[in-house]
Amino acid sequence: MWAKSRSFNAAIAAFVDTTGHERSLDVGIGAGDLEDFMNMADVTGVDLSANMLRRCLKRHPAYKLCIGDAENLPFNDESFDFVFCRNLLQNFDYPQKAFGEMYRVLMVGGKLAVIESAVCEHERQYVTDIVRVIEPDHPLFPSHEQLRGLFEDIGVHRVEQSIESLHGSWLSDFCESKKVSQEQRGEIISICRNLPEWYSTKYEMSVDSASDRIDSTLTFSFIRGIK
């Protein structure tokens, strides 16, 4: 739901602020949902999943797409002017390696951007508990502090971070899109009902008692900087 949201994608495009002339790399491009909104001409996409790349190619026939691992990118150093990813880094226990690869293939003076759903450092376990009902080995959910730290530790200049939020029934959609069992769905609803009050208030989380529909606010870190 959120990945296709017009206003959300427009906000990302405004944040990354590309000129349209960069040699761009999207790491973990998926089906290329975000690209419809971006001002980009020369786009390379890499993803582990051949299936996602097939879908992406149908939508963006001019893109250069290749199967590859974010932790070992199949490109030479300093090959791109703009390197970015959206909701990729949450796949790693230690995102430093994938982020280091993004930095390696970026030109000096080029722009690096990460868009990732994240929470504050002390809240990571709550979201992780929900995600792990479906994916038991899912890494600890990212935090805004951790993501900013990636940029600062590697020496990215002019780092800017914006925390954005999106309210909706994304958690219910998530349950349905993954075709979760009734038991898993029940477990997620139970976790949501038992979250600390401060957390439910902060993330405007409610579980409708009749339909079990879960509404909540998803928060994202938008981070950009210059190599």
Ligand SMILES: C[S@@+](CC[C@H](N)C(=O)[O-])C[C@H]1O[C@@H](n2cnc3c(N)ncnc32)[C@H](O)[C@@H]1O
């Ligand atoms: C949540 S999807 C996001 C897709 C796209 N970036 C978007 O925002 O619409 C994560 C994508 O990362 C890809 N992915 C996961 N681990 C990866 C890795 N180690 N290397 C490259 N791609 C990876 C998945 O196949 C998937 O397409």
